[in-house]
Amino acid sequence: MSSNTFIYVTYIRTTSEKLWDALTKPEFNRQYWFGCHQESDWKPGSSWTLKMPDGSIADAGEVLECDPPRRMVLKWRNEFRPELKAEGFTRCTFEIEEADGMAKLTVTHQAERPSIFIDKVSTGWPKILSSLKSLLETGKGLPRTDQPK
Amino acid sequence: MSMDAVFRALADKSRRKLLDRLHKRNGQALGELCEGLAMSRQAVTKHLAILEAANLVVSKKEGRTKLHFINAVPINDIAERWIVKFEHRRLSALSALKDILERNS
Numbered sequence: 465m466s467s468n469t470f471i472y473v474t475y476i477r478t479t480s481e482k483l484w485d486a487l488t489k490p491e492f493n494r495q496y497w498f499g500c501h502q503e504s505d506w507k508p509g510s511s512w513t514l515k516m517p518d519g520s521i522a523d524a525g526e527v528l529e530c531d532p533p534r535r536m537v538l539k540w541r542n543e544f545r546p547e548l549k550a551e552g553f554t555r556c557t558f559e560i561e562e563a564d565g566m567a568k569l570t571v572t573h574q575a576e577r578p579s580i581f582i583d584k585v586s587t588g589w590p591k592i593l594s595s596l597k598s599l600l601e602t603g604k605g606l607p608r609t610d611q612p613k
Numbered sequence: 614m615s616m617d618a619v620f621r622a623l624a625d626k627s628r629r630k631l632l633d634r635l636h637k638r639n640g641q642a643l644g645e646l647c648e649g650l651a652m653s654r655q656a657v658t659k660h661l662a663i664l665e666a667a668n669l670v671v672s673k674k675e676g677r678t679k680l681h682f683i684n685a686v687p688i689n690d691i692a693e694r695w696i697v698k699f700e701h702r703r704l705s706a707l708s709a710l711k712d713i714l715e716r717n718s
Contacts, residue, residue: 469639469640469682470639470682471671471673471682471684472671472684472685472686473668473671473684473686474668474686475668570671572673586685589685589686590685590686590688590689591689593686593689594686594689594690594693595693597690598693606693606697607697607701
């Protein structure tokens with residue numbers, strides 16, 4: 465793993481259930497995820513897509529594990545850039561734990577091989593997670609992430 | 614997980630160096646991180662503990678080794694809180710200036 469893996473951790477003053485909703489519900493997603501949202505019924509084996517603000521598919525894959533409000537694992541591949549799509553699937557794990565009255569969210573995004581896609585998302589995740597924290601703690605996402613870039 | 618802890622952790626040159634090394638190559642074991650550093654293993658362990666407490670470094674066990682990963686989220690929180698806000702004002706001043714200059718040209 466190592467250089468093909470990124471781990472992000474944020475502590476949010478909220479409950480695991482609210483955090484789970486923010487991660488899985490499209491109307492929440494749009495407020496902190498560059499205007500994007502995910503579509504899935506969140507059952508293991510179901511399809512998963514990440515859609516751009518205009519409705520086109522950015523990334524797609526499959527729900528590998530889903531245990532609300534604790535853990536979710538997604539098979540994840542970029543769909544709109546041929547060179548990134550050619551790299552194949554990555555794996556993204558979301559884990560929620562309770563820590564000192566806060567919800568601790570750990571996002572682990574990994575590829576089996578060196579991956580340009582993983583490098584690219586590695587700059588996006590911190591922005592998305594800072595904005596998610598802001599949304600849940602203050603009711604507002606951050607300006608750079610609540611609307612299309 | 615306060616912003617104070619993040620600023621305190623970043624206030625030390627050796628700790629910033631460790632973060633730079635992790636940024637260059639993520640997911641290193643203690644031994645790799647110590648290579649070529651003028652710091653004892655004990656000192657590196659101590660600094661890593663402070664970085665972990667500030668949530669700037671996350672460690673993960675892989676078999677018998679503990680790998681260290683840089684976590685950019687707290688740094689991004691600081692950027693949003695302390696930099697973007699001021700940048701935004703400057704950028705809007707610049708775009709206002711551009712408007713005026715273009716209107717007069």
